[in-house]
Amino acid sequence: MSVERARADARSDRARARPRATADALEDLRVRCAHCDAVFAPRALEYGADARRFASETLRDAFDALERDEETNGFLLRGRERGDAAHRGLARACDELRKTMSLTEANATLGRGAMHVFSTKQARALLTSAGAVGEGEGRLRWFLDVGAGCGEVTETLAKNFEKTCATESSRGMAKRLRERGFDVVLESDTIEDVVGDVRRLGEDLDEDGFDVVAALNLCDRIDAPVTLMSQLKRALKPGTGVLILAIVVPFRPFVEGADGTRTKPSETVDAPSSGSWEAGVEALWENLIAPAGFELIRLARVPYISEGDHLFDAYVLDDAVFVLRAPAR
Template sequence: MTSTLSYPYARSRLMRTVYIRLKDDEKHRNSKHTYWYEIDLNRIPDDLHLKFYQLYQDDETEEFLEICYEKADWIFTQIWNALARSLLSWFMSNTSINGYLKRGSMFVYSQAQFQKLLGIDDFWLSENLIDLGAGDGMVTKKMASHFKNVFVTEVSHQMQYRLAENGFTVIDIESWANGHLIYDVISCLNLLDRCNYPLNILKQIKATLRPETGRLVVALVLPFSAYVEENSVDHKPAEKLGIQGNTFEDQTTDIINNVFKPLGFELVTFSRVPYLSEGDLSTSFYVLHDAIFVLKVANNTTQS
């Protein structure tokens, strides 16, 4: 008796997978996903209420979702991606596989949402932006038009190629904070839970962020779960953030009070957004829940 699936069975299984996905897509197309952006203000301290900025699904977010729906319908491309991924996973990280296959783009916020979080308009222009752990640069593009110089870092060599193709200046992860550059905005999006030394990165950010006017934008998936893809045998970080709490709101409060404040950062505003990524045959997109923090160096601290 063979365990090999017959062709009719495989075909019917594929059709069933696609059918379920299409029904799910229909539900999402008819939703504005307000629950992606909401928090329970009763679960955070009163002094943080005025710091919360409510965002909503906008046109750029909907455009990204439409691209996801369209790409999920490319049946043969999705089958090829699945086969290639199973082979490449033996010797490449998930991030590098996405870079090699030119798939898996992420969406954290739109350009309009970025402007709202920083309190700027279309005409605002500053000097230096660095996007740490920039991936393929699709999120970097949402910010790039507001800066004369756009720098990026990325561990994955495959993603470095894609970033260079997009015209960004790739800086080695060992030299971005060597003191040669001061940054007006530093974005650290979904990196602190994926790196070995998150506390050291935050200290480097503080030392290279422009005093007074500089802004740090941090995105962090909650509930928090650290997983180091590169340079870690057990995928656990060498430094732990020690985030406490059982809910999105509890962990958000703990991060602000027990991670950012002790390191000398002051909260400007925070929000909640969906962390979206392109899907596959079974789902058009994947979604996690990001807390977004806009921070500055506190006035009572000095650059170190």
């Protein structure tokens, strides 16, 4: 099946798909863990943790649980809007594309694989906890999303800002970001001089950096996560800038090549590839985040959800979200 045929069939099938599932059907959904292959209902999605298991007082004090809300439920139900025939066609087309490209590029080409990290309400709560925004509707100036993917999560956060810059190493995903109309889209695999790059485009970004930066589920998919942390710090306004960092736990890093091959990153982080969420979080804090000099404002746990297909209604990984403040220079 050709890519264009698969996309056309998906559009046609969506038009005649089952009516949107209601909240009453939510707990009938089949969610699959992409790490352990367990299958469960949405009620089992984890937002809580046992903060007493943290040896670090900093982590114990910072943990504050979020709750699943209607926007998250809506994302979980989205897979049922697209009929099984369309899902199967897209899956076959993706398999064919992956013979010559990465999964990321294949999903970008087909317009599938949307992700959900947190809802608009949850994002606002995280920003408010760091003092980045108040309880009202005021917006900050500049937001940077690093490795923004298709931009769905970027849009959720961008509502709180006047201007948004999104970066992405995937050409296909960068195209999708441009289609969403963000102020600046940089197709790049580095943010070494992202502030300068944006300013050279004539944008009115302050030379001392962004108000808020997000790096969501990136540290386990890049070659140099330790270097990234220092680059994120330089991209933020010193003393006031806020970093929202999401990392999949347990930590199982690899780097996906343009041809779909997977290799080990050159920079390693001492974090367990199995075990409890709390143990994984503690290792990431001690061995990756704290050494970079960030102040921890809030810690949360959220499911990292991928839209479903003809096999399962959604796929999920377990995320730790660190809300961090940049140190003064």
